[in-house]
Amino acid sequence: MKHFSLVLVCLMAATIVSARDIRYAFLGDSNTWNGGVECTKNDSWTYWFMQQMQPASCYNYARSGATWTNSSETRREPMDSTAVISDQNVVFNQAVRLLRETQLGRPAPDVIIIMAGTNDAWFEAKRPDMWSMSVEQAWEMPSERLAKIEPNQATSLAMSVRLTCETLQRAYPLADIVLLTPMQTTKTSTANIARVGDMIEGCGLVLGLPVIRLDNEQYISRQQELKQLINTKDGVHTNLTGARRIGNKIASLITKYGIR
Numbered sequence: 001m002k003h004f005s006l007v008l009v010c011l012m013a014a015t016i017v018s019a020r021d022i023r024y025a026f027l028g029d030s031n032t033w034n035g036g037v038e039c040t041k042n043d044s045w046t047y048w049f050m051q052q053m054q055p056a057s058c059y060n061y062a063r064s065g066a067t068w069t070n071s072s073e074t075r076r077e078p079m080d081s082t083a084v085i086s087d088q089n090v091v092f093n094q095a096v097r098l099l100r101e102t103q104l105g106r107p108a109p110d111v112i113i114i115m116a117g118t119n120d121a122w123f124e125a126k127r128p129d130m131w132s133m134s135v136e137q138a139w140e141m142p143s144e145r146l147a148k149i150e151p152n153q154a155t156s157l158a159m160s161v162r163l164t165c166e167t168l169q170r171a172y173p174l175a176d177i178v179l180l181t182p183m184q185t186t187k188t189s190t191a192n193i194a195r196v197g198d199m200i201e202g203c204g205l206v207l208g209l210p211v212i213r214l215d216n217e218q219y220i221s222r223q224q225e226l227k228q229l230i231n232t233k234d235g236v237h238t239n240l241t242g243a244r245r246i247g248n249k250i251a252s253l254i255t256k257y258g259i260r
Helices: 002-020 045-053 091-103 118-122 157-171 190-207 222-227 240-256
Strands: 023-028 057-060 111-115 176-180
Touching: 023 045, 023 091, 045 057, 045 240, 091 157, 118 190, 157 176, 157 190, 176 190
Parallel strands: 023 057, 023 111, 111 176
Antiparallel strands: none
16 A cells, blocks of 8 residues: 555656646637736636646747738738737747747747637638638648648638648647637627637647637637626636636646646
8 A cells, every 4th residue: 555655646746747847838819818928917818727737838929819810911920929910910920930939949839729710700801711611622732732832822711720730740749739719709609609610620630639619608608798798808808707717627628638
């Protein structure tokens, strides 16, 4: 019994040490960006997630107004700091910025978590080619060719997700990449949010990446927020209560699925 207890304690200690050695990188839109560069602001889910996980470090590359979907004018722009919807404010450029900083000496992330899609659903008119490809069509191009194209050649949601994720997979082959679908919002219908979530989930399945669906009422309820703001400040952006709720749930699922 004493021997078993000692082994158990050692295993627990090893788990704690390994968890605290993990480096996280976050990409996404405003609900992730609101946590600040080092996830220190408690009205974002990233703050509460980090409180639960207690990793070695985190760095937040998200931007308010970002979309998954590229436009016909999107170019590689690692220095873009736009915080509204624009041609350059896309998740792909957040990935490019992450790559640039690790090339300059920042330690590579062990886990990359991407939460985006709200602005794709909300401002669909800003990304007119968003639905121009299905998941199956987005995978017709060989990966070798995809690696050589520019972001303005990937203007559907599916192709944008594929281009961004495969870019990260090539750069960080040992990292875990987790996709989070957008939460419900009062600014667009649950059907629009679910449609974007379905596309992200479909891409994740082909990419072999874990996908956590956030577009159900256990996270943010559109119906509830329309009646009274409980978990958001404005129907879109989480308040402290909503951020804690979501961050804790995501941490629980990440742990449950054995992702670092």
